[in-house]
Amino acid sequence: MIIKKTGKISDGFYVVGSPTTPIYLLDGPEPILFDGGFTALAYHYETGIKEILGVRKPVYLFLTHSHFDHIGAVSHFKKIWPKLQIGGSLRCHEILLKQKAIQLIRDLSLESTKSFKKMGVRSLNDKPFEPFDLDILIKTDQKTELSSDLSVVAFNTPGHTWDFMSYWIPGKKILIASEAVAIYENNGYIQPEFLVDFDAYLESLRKIKNLGAEVLCAGHYAVFTKKDATDHINNSFKVADDYLSMTERFLVQEKDDIDSVVSRIKAVEWDNRPWPKQPESAYLLNTRQRVTTIWERMNKNSDERL
Template identity: 25%
Template sequence: MKVTQNKNLYQITWAPYIFPINCYVWEDKNELFVIDMGVKSFVSEIEKISRKLKKPVSKLLLTHAHADHVSGVPLFHQKFPKTEIGISQRDLRLIRGDFTLLPTESQNKIRGSFSKNIIHIDFTFKNKDILSTLEVIESSGHTPGSVSFFDTSSKTLIAGDAFQTRGGIAVSGTLKIFFPFPSLATWNSKVALTSAKKLRKLNPTLLAVGHDILLSDPIEQIEKAIRAAERK
């Protein structure tokens, strides 16, 4: 397990050199927000950070419903029973095992792995909702209800699997041979590209993704990834 701090953002990485899966802790003035909970091992690290900072964990926010972002939720809920857990209104259906597509959505088959365990959810959110300093940004494509979280003050973008940095930066759906899994689990690469362009317009100064390292001043690399996705 590896913990990397960038100002008030803590990145916790499981298996950083083999199959990196990230969880994030966002430090607010009086509380902590956790983003994604892919493996049980994250829970003990979050407990350490909470004790060190002497701040409670008020919410767990999930970027999307895939197993590598939610499988640690049962243990997290056991250890933090008062912490509210939220996911987008759309991906709540996936969490509940409903994979039917809406009439307004592309009818591509939903892909990727989903947890067979019960994933406790307390609330849902939608595009443009504000959770403390974090704004919910709809980023569909990887799943129909994927979201990112953006802090307008620091311009930190926590993008889930809208982008990957493992194997080279890429928009969700663009195959990277040394780490192909986000691409293989993407529902609709064209929708993902549209979301990537929207995220680019936010002009983030820090990009945090579901798999691999943080990127500072990421605009040039994001644009490179978008051009590659356009060519695809």
């Protein structure tokens, strides 16, 4: 099944806030949230979490990576649940200390708030993004015991970013992979999500494939179960390879002019994609990064051949 809405996925596991950029909630004696969503949707997440937990409070929030659309509402959660323990990787912690990164996150958050307004989304939080500290530095293979039969195991899945962590819930075969797998856009286009390293992204996909997840939680739009989970992981490999070939071809045709290649790819992928979609500046930033990563990989590979 491919689930594209908020609500219950299986016993004690929920998609909360918005299917576009959800927060995942694993309920239990110590409820745990995964990812921190958009700043603008902070109240949507809060309402969704409270509907499930009632007067109980989430104990942990684990972050997959430090992009603006995955950490936006964290400081709001810290305000309403001061004891909430925020976990993320060491690299994620280092990024959150950089003034330049915080400014970029703030700018992209404000732009996305504007597009939510344009789309007519109600109950928006229009305050700017606020930085926060991590309470727990999560290492690969780190296990968090939530009860006698429920635990979460973190593992590093670089490629989209270097700070990326995926979270595996072995007792339920649930994997929070976020953008370590491709994004299933709302028009059915499958967007490969490697940004910083193509080969590391494929290596991370191999680790993910080996787990045999029965519930695969992507970063945006969809949760995949059973056969669709397996299919989506296989599709993630395929679209990454297709994207690599397309970009290599465009780079040759455009004589390494990155800007021309980015606009040709945007015409193929983004221009005709219906809203809601990734805001243009975030899409362009990511596409430029994917093209640059492939250009560097081509040059490194040709150096090695000399």
